[in-house]
Amino acid sequence: MSAINTIIKYMQENNISILKLTEEILKSTNPEYKKLHQSLASEATSICVNFYQDSLAHDAVKSWAMLAVIRTMEKELEELSHQSHGLHFRATTATSEQLEGSFVQEIAGKICAVAPNLWMLVRAALQVPVNNGSNMNVDLPEFGEIERDLGKIGGDDMCDVDLEGHVNEAERMEDLDSRPVRDAVNPKEKILALANIYYAAECKHAV
Template identity: 30%
Template sequence: MDFSRDRRLDAILETFQNDFSLSQLIVTVLSEPRYGSHPTVRDLLANTDGIVHAFSLHKSSHSKLLDWASDAVKEECAGEIRELVKVESGWHFSALHAKSEQIENFRIEEMALKIEADAPRLWALLDVLLSARMTKKAQVKSGGDVVMSGGVPEEWESEDSEYWAQVDDLEGIIDGITGNQVSRAAKLDFRRQALITLRKVVIVSILKKSTNQKANSLSGMLGLFLHSTHAPEKVIETMAQIGLSISVDAIHDAIHSLSAQSGRALQCLGQSLLAAYAYDNFDINLKSTVPTAQKSVDTLKHLTSGLLFPLQHGVTLDDLKCSYELWKKSRINPYAESCTAKTWKDLLAIHQESHHPSNLSRRDRFNSWKFLQDLCHHGPAYFAQFKSQIRDPDVIDQIPVVKTPVVAASAMDVNNSTVAGNIQAIEKLMAQGYDLLS
């Protein structure tokens, strides 16, 4: 025992028994700006963890300390929520002015990253609360050092592994991130972390919507998703009450807004004459009636869907003025010019072969590259180590890769399984592009 230190400490404490207390001294030096750079203040701030832990050891102050910490955390998290619901944060969704870009560009991953960056303390708090069984307890050693101890009991870990092993919805995402080269235990951890992140996003979204009804980007997306999956209105309204969806009326407003935008986009693209059209059949089983033995009703409806997408790679209207030339050489044209018919074999001579050090033809080199690519990416795990050694195939006449926007047309009540149905589908699809239906 250091008696000299104890005597000095007793002497210091005696000086605070008069008019000036130790608590007044600490509050004063920490509050006064002129003491901000004083060594004593810097020492107090550097040892905050140890001081707070020392307070917690006294039962009489433990409750007050928890109340203070709780109030501080609540105010800090509430402040972060207030920042998240501002218009400039980008989380507002208006059903009356819904835009297709909001749906196309919506990503849960990006939302999670932005929340973590803008509300780090709230994000960390939710992480602890959603993983409470794995939370380590903080302990303070003598000297004020904070260390972590504790862990997950083996029976809990086994129970968690069994649960997460049954969650297969994230298998594709995890394999895409890890390249399917991680252990089963690592995949279980990825599943756990991915679903915890998803739940944190959902919780924060509910908090935001409760604070500001306009900050409802996630609930707006979920509402449209529920509508697209034909969820009952009672389910949607229940989800809306919880805060996980917008109301049925708001969903209808969003659909009307999106439909109007889609119609304008169709007209703009179709009237440019630089659009490609595609259509296909689909069937819907409309179980609106109950068939009986006396009256059988065919509930299967044959419809046609359509798409428009712009021609890419610098195609112009002049490039499309080739119908006259095609008709001149068409075999069904009785007055066609005589010309030599071409076959697929003529395509093989478009690019002349040149000597290669491997003595392989261009076709053989591509087949070799494809075989190695499949072997290293989809074959036995041993060959995965050679991925980096595979070089890209030789470029001959490369077509640039571009992102082609696609505009969906309205579904058509047409059965295109017949010639007449195909003609009718083309007419109606072209009419949507040229706004001939209005």
């Protein structure tokens, strides 16, 4: 009888489940379990893949993975929408020049740094290759530089102005490219709208 069969038989005879064994290894502070703990941790992805490919476990693993992703995105977007990150501004319009210039790249850098998983999801949703030769492969600006520049156009003390600092009255911009940003009603929607516009432009440049 092989060692694995011996272990399985022993577990069955003593009513020890895989879950109970795994939890004991992960929670234990016993030095003798350290190698087993490290082994489980290093193979965590492979274990999940095996469960995902199993017909009995597939649906449960998929549901858990989706819930984990949703919770991660919610936390990152909540964090990203805080005023401390400089993206909580009242601007309601953006010109095509601004959307294609450094302004959106700075916002992109902020999103990428504060919410990397959300950034990855936006890329995947828009089917933008990770290495598409775009300028997002270069080093991103430091937080301080981003905060300083965005501070000029953001904050709760601002009146209703556009991204160039002009009062949005009779001379309000009607650039079609700015509608997704203009229609967004809260900071989270504006962040996602700007990210969507930026990557739509990235897709065009990648073709």
